[in-house]
Amino acid sequence: MKTKAIALLSGGLDSRLAVKLMLEQGIEVIALNFTTCFCTCTPKSSCRSEAKQAAEEFGIPLKILNHTEELLGAVKNSKHGFGRGLNPCLDCRIAMLKKAAEIMEQEGASFIITGEVLGERPMSQRLDAIKIIERDSLLRGKILRPLSAKFFEPTEAEKQGIVKRELLLAISGRSRKPQIKLAEDLGINDYPCPAGGCLLTDRVYAAKLKALLAINADPTNKELNLLKVGRHFFIEEHLVVVGRNEEENKRLEQLKEHQDILLACRGFEGPTTIIKGNDISPALLTKAAALTARYSQGRNEKQVSVSCVNGEKEQIIQAKPSEGFKLAEGRTNAKRHN
Secondary structure, three states: OOOEEEEEOOOOHHHHHHHHHHHHOOOEEEEEEEEOOOEOOOOOOOHHHHHHHHHHHHOOOEEEEEOHHHHHHHHHOOOOOOOOOOOOHHHHHHHHHHHHHHHHHHHOOOEEEOOOOEOOOOOOOOHHHHHHHHHHHOOOOOEEOOOOHHHOOOOHHHHOOOOOHHHOOOOEOOOOHHHHHHHHHHOOOOOOOOOOOEHHHOHHHHHHHHHHHHHOOOOOHHHHHHOOOOEEEEEOOEEEEEOOOHHHHHHHHHHOOOOOEEEEEOOOOOOOEEEOOOOOOHHHHHHHHHHHHHOOOOOOOOOEEEEEEEOOEEEEEEEOHHHHHHHHHOOOOOOOOO
């Protein structure tokens, strides 16, 4: 009977190579792919689709797990601190590995495979960080990193002769040349470019998320996804999002929840605006209408009619675009995305 291992498979080159090296040694691999709403993936290119493609090519089973709740918990209460944005990379990695350990036990697997390369990522792949991750995940000796294995003490699988250490590698640093050469040698040709990542590393997105958490400690997935769309304003402890184009207007409509209010100009092309939450005051509604008018083609008019829809109820507000200009100056400092 083959020895089983659990692999963290992002779909990127490193994790594909790690899995391939283990398959070459006769290890039975079950892959895990962790997704979150903080991923920079697009509908055309996502970690999930890349992981599915890789798993199909290798002929291995794949489990896709939503990691948003655990990662958001780490954002709100990080034990090991943040990177340049609001990214609790060590806490995130520990949570992933703990989940992988649960599945390892359920599946009767012996160890965990990762595509980590020593020194490739500045926060989570330093030697000291890796030791912390192993310690806090309670997985010392259970995590095998085939691409950088020779920089670490032999794992239990190596000591037991399950994995041949002499066939493992000593890749380190941020250059991808060794991995690209290895991919050629192993016949792995169709892999994604090193793009994508985590929005939490972006200081601009981090500012938006901090502002949201300040008014709502337990945001829904739709609220978190709203932070990726449009211009953002935090007014009277409510999130107001103004679309920037037709695609974003449609996305805002998709992300609306039943208690939210949608706004749009009458007689002028312009944005869809969404006000999140309950207890929306008349003053807030007026401000959101002014913002909607300010970003419409009626921005130079003295007054614009703005439709405000809450469920089946519609209200028309005569908004002054000039008021929207004043509000726009004081919006969240997340201007680069807007």
